[in-house]
Amino acid sequence: MLRDETIRRVLRFRDDRDWLQYHTPKDLAISMCLEAAELLEVFQWSGTDLQCEGKLDKIREELADVLSYCILMADVCGLDLDEIMNAKVDRNEMKYPAELARGSAAKYTELKEAARAAEAE
Amino acid sequence: MLRDETIRRVLRFRDDRDWLQYHTPKDLAISMCLEAAELLEVFQWSGTDLQCEGKLDKIREELADVLSYCILMADVCGLDLDEIMNAKVDRNEMKYPAELARGSAAKYTELKEAARAAEAE
C-alpha cells in the first residue's frame, strides 16, 4: 500500500520548500527519467548478474526517488495513482489475455509487440 | 492512495501470465527506464510549453506504466513502497531543511547540488 498520509507527506515536503513553482509537468518528466536512470545505474556493468543481492540499499533509495516523482507528477496533473493503475490493468487484461500470454518468452515478446503495434494504430 | 488491492491486482496480472520468470531486477530497471522515457516523449519538441494541457491521456498511460514497474520492482526485491517512501522523506527533511530551502531557484539548485555532493562523499 501507499497510504494517503504518505502521499500528503511528499506534497507537504514540496510545499514547505515552495518548490511547486519548479514542478512543471515537463521538468518533472525529465527528473523522473533521470531517477529511473539512477536506478538502472545500480545494474551498470553487472553483466549476467541480473539480481538485486548486494544492491538493495541503492535500489531502495532510487526506487523511492522514482516513486516520489510519480506522486508529484500525478498531483500537478490532477491524476489519482490508484485510478490510473486500475485503468491500466483493465486495458492490459484486454491486450494480453492470460490464456494466450502464458508460456514462452517468445510469446511474451510477440504479445508485447502485437500490443504495441495495436496501440500505434 | 495506492491500495493493497490494486498492488495485488498488478502482481496477479503478472502471475496469471507466468511473467515473473522474466522479471529480474536488472530487466525491470531497464523497462522502468524505457517507460520513463515514454512519459518524457509526451513533452518531446514542446519547447517552452511545460504544461500537461492536451497531453493528459498519454500522461495517464505512461505514468501508470512507470508506477506498475515500481510495484513489480518492489515486489521482486522484497521492498514496501510506503516504507521506502517514508524513509526517503525522513532523509530529505534532513538534507533540505525547509527554512534554508524556501525561495529562489538558485537556492533550490544549490541545495540539490550540495545534497548530491554530500551523498557522493
Place this chain on the structure above:
Amino acid sequence: MLRDETIRRVLRFRDDRDWLQYHTPKDLAISMCLEAAELLEVFQWSGTDLQCEGKLDKIREELADVLSYCILMADVCGLDLDEIMNAKVDRNEMKYPAELARGSAAKYTELKEAARAAEAE
C-alpha cells in the same frame, strides 16, 4: 569530422585497460542511456530556458561520453558510424520529404507521428 585516429584512440584506451570484457552490447546500451540522462540533467529544472548558455562545460563533457559509447557500441557490433549515419539519412529523406516537412511545428509533429506509425506496421 570524427577522425579514424580519434576512434582508434577511444578503442585503444579501452584495450589498454582490458575493459572489452565488460563491454557487452547490452551493458553498453545501458551505459549510453545513463550518459544521455547525464546530458539531460544539465537541463534539469531549467524551465523555459532551453538554451546552452552557461552550461557548455557540462554539455561538452556529457556529449563526449554519449559519443564515446556510440563508438564503443559500433565497434563491438561491427558497425561503421559513417555508413549507418548515411543509411539513416537515406531513409529519412524518404520518410520526411522536404517539401511536406517545411513549416509549422504541427506539421513536424504529425510527420514524426506518421513516420513512427509507418515504422510500427
Place this chain on the structure above:
Amino acid sequence: MLRDETIRRVLRFRDDRDWLQYHTPKDLAISMCLEAAELLEVFQWSGTDLQCEGKLDKIREELADVLSYCILMADVCGLDLDEIMNAKVDRNEMKYPAELARGSAAKYTELKEAARAAEAE
C-alpha cells in the same frame, strides 16, 4: 570515421525542413535520451543474453538516431565532435591510469566510483 560530408548532410537534412527552430539544446537533450532508450529497448527482457546477435538491424537504426542527435547538439552548441572526444580521452587517461585499471571487474567499478567521487568534489 564520421566524415565532414556526412555531418553536413545531417545538418542540410534539418535545414531543408526548417527544423532548426525546434532544435533547442534542451529539446535535443530530451530527444537524445529517448533515442538512447530506444536503443536499450532492443535488449528489453533479454535476460542473460547480452549480445547483439539477431538484433543488428534495430541496433544500426537506433545507434544512428543517437549519433544524429550528437551531431545536431554539437552544431547548435558550437562544439566539434573530434575536439570534445579527444579532450575527454585526455582527461580519462589521467583519471583511469592504464596500469591501475587493468584487471578485475572490481577494480573497474572502484576506479569508476573513485573517478565519479573526484568529479563531484
